[in-house]
Amino acid sequence: MHFKKWMAIIPLVSTLLLSGCSLLEPLVYRIDIAQGNYVEQPDVEKLRIGMTKEQVRYVLGSPMLVQNGYPDTWYYIYHFTHGHDDPEQKNFIVKFDSQSQKLASATGDFDVNPDFNTPLN
Template sequence: MQLKKWLIALPLAMTMLTGCSVLEKLVYRIDINQGNYVEQQSVDQLKFGMSKEQVRFVLGSPMLVENGYPNVWYYIYYHTHGHNKPIQRNLIANFDPQGRLVEVTGDYPVSDAFFESIN
């Protein structure tokens, strides 16, 4: 009689423990996009010395401008695709005290034309 209980309980316990990981992949998860989606084409349009208004026109409004540091703009993009690992891309635009673009850092390379004149 004791053996019959084990023969039923053991497969039932194994099914319950493994079922969670298998069933999770069957549950649909929506794609989640948060922040500023920035394309490389937009970053290629940036030029040294652009005003804040010009940068806002090219890239859109920044995701974050810290209090006390108004000359550093953060463009952060976070994407979760279903059950895959999330992707985060960052772009940081630094301005001088006069509001002119002096540096772009992050996950997007600047173009070779970045230091050309903004005529």
């Protein structure tokens, strides 16, 4: 007789215990995860049209992605997850002229310097 009573209580108890785990989630430590290229605004402001690939690599570092067949487009991607917060992603794309191999444009989540279109001497 007691066995039947316990069989009815077990699903209720297990449901309560499992739902309690979600209440404890904010107390669980989660590490910060940074992936990709960390690019800063002051570095982006150093870019100028006409820079060589070596100069851009010196300023921003190696790109995260260069697609096969498109070696003149470099992708700088930074993805950051801070513990329980929503992830943050920043993208920055630089394109080079295929003939001269010089920097032609830069777009993304960072603003280029107003002097970007003034080549370096």
